[in-house]
Amino acid sequence: MAPQRFREQFDQIQRSMPDVPLAMGPDDSAEFFYEKGVVLARDGEEARLVEDTVREHFTTFAGLTPDHVRRASPETNRTGITRIRVGDPGEGDRSGDPTVAHALRSLRTAEGRAGRRLISRNHVVSIAVNACPGDEPVPVPPTEPPNPAAAETAYDADTAVGVLVIDTGLMRDYRSYPLLAHTEGDAQIRECDDDGILQQYVGHGTFIAGLLAAVAPNTDLVVRNTLNDAGAILESEFGEKLFEAVDRDGWPDVISLSAGTSNGRTDGLLGVQAFMEELREQRTLLVAAAGNNASATPFWPAAYADLPGWEDAVLSVGALRADGEFGACFSNHGGWVKVYAPGERLTSALTGFGTPVPYVYQHSTYDACRYGFGYACTCQYPRHTGVLSEPGEAPAKPDQVMFEGHAQWSGTSFATPVVAGLVAQHMTAKGETDPRAARSQLLAANTEYAEVRGAHVPALLPPTWRPVSVDPPAPGT
Known part of the structure; x- marks a missing residue:
């Protein structure tokens, strides 16, 4: 079998982040890595809007639990970004996270009205030779x-x-x-x-x-x-x-x-x-x-x-x-x-x-x-x-x-x-x-x-x- 470098690097990075369950995305391919069960929003009113919208949206989907939706990090960092828990990161496999995908879709209408993005996956940022290696030395x-x-x-x-x-x-x-x-x-x-x-x-x-x-x-x-x-x-x-x-x-x-x-x-x-x-x-x-x-x-x-x-x-x-x-x-x-x-x-x-x-x-x-x-x-x-x-x-x-x-x-x-x-x-x-x-x-x-x-x-x-x-x-x- 030919090498699968992207997937090999997924395993390597997952080992370096043992406490952070990761998935590949977007959901129909593998172009990047991201944290399972979590989304990002700006602090304050936007974070509250994301929480409320996702929670309301999840009540219409079987198997998605509104009780999971809660803050995963305090509003204390200089970036003005809050992690919001939207699902159980232990569920599913590394091929994608449907819960995160549903959360992203739930904000489309609100993003259209706001004229800017309100929600995001929590991506893994890596040295450009890592998740997508050119080669090894x-x-x-x-x-x-x-x-x-x-x-x-x-x-x-x-x-x-x-x-x-x-x-x-x-x-x-x-x-x-x-x-x-x-x-x-x-x-x-x-x-x-x-x-x-x-x-x-x-x-x-x-x-x-x-x-x-x-x-x-x-x-x-x-x-x-x-x-x-x-x-x-x-x-x-x-x-x-x-x-x-x-x-x-x-x-x-x-x-x-x-x-x-x-x-x-x-x-x-x-x-x-x-x-x-x-x-x-x-x-x-x-x-x-x-x-x-x-x-x-x-x-x-x-x-x-x-x-x-x-x-x-x-x-x-x-x-x-x-x-x-x-x-x-x-x-x-x-x-x-x-x-x-x-x-x-x-x-x-x-x-x-x-x-x-x-x-x-x-x-x-x-x-x-x-x-x-x-x-x-x-x-x-x-x-x-x-x-x-x-x-x-x-x-x-x-x-x-x-x-x-x-x-x-x-x-x-x-x-x-x-x-x-x-x-x-x-x-x-x-x-x-x-x-x-x-x-x-x-x-x-x-x-x-x-x-x-x-x-x-x-x-x-x-x-x-x-x-x-x-x-x-x-x-x-």
């Missing part, structure tokens, strides 16, 4: 240079551009990587399991910081481990964590965010709306990953770049394949994705140098591209067998590798810090102090384009980035 020799390579720009504490990375934490030995000498932030909480094996997606934040520092050495990087728990967090908590990050460090010049979720909507994500509205009033530029579902469905918060009022505040980033000429097979796409950058087989720091650390692959590769592309994409190469893709009593032995510093990794997760770095580097080169103005100047001066799903799109290619062959390797290599 591949070790490369410590002697292989980063790609993109370090720009020839000196660090100057007085002019350094402030960049906040919201992701997993930093590996404990990250300072052994020279490009991260000026990086601060949170540690990865648990790097290895009890057997000394690297856990899935640790190093994600360190890899991103290394890319950003290579493209823009004159940056003061801060990495927060907001997404340390398997790279996933509930929407109801995510907005609050974003506020905590900027309250702790102040609003930076640039935020690099390689996380999000689709939600089947075109009007934003309810749980982060308060944060996004405050962002709009700041000078900060949010650079956000478009996601790895190979889909045109908006992925939030990146897709805010296409909503009125956020055009200058948010820059959504898709991934190009390793030669930079076309879109990567996994990259989300569409008019809401405003720019593309190299995001396939980039090279950066994963762990510190000098201490080899083992990693066991979680996902198996495919015999052919799972999205139907014909080039040598990361779906197929390099080949490996993973734990999660081989269920049963006698699974094939998973492949194990050793990391000694550098890795290659793919995803819109990594195209994003490349673009964030290019904005920061432009600010340094031009003496620009406004990151949103730098974004506009950078895109206006850009002359590079690539082809993505038949459309010609703007492509930002760092001067120090080296294209990588997309031809399949010779047999046996």
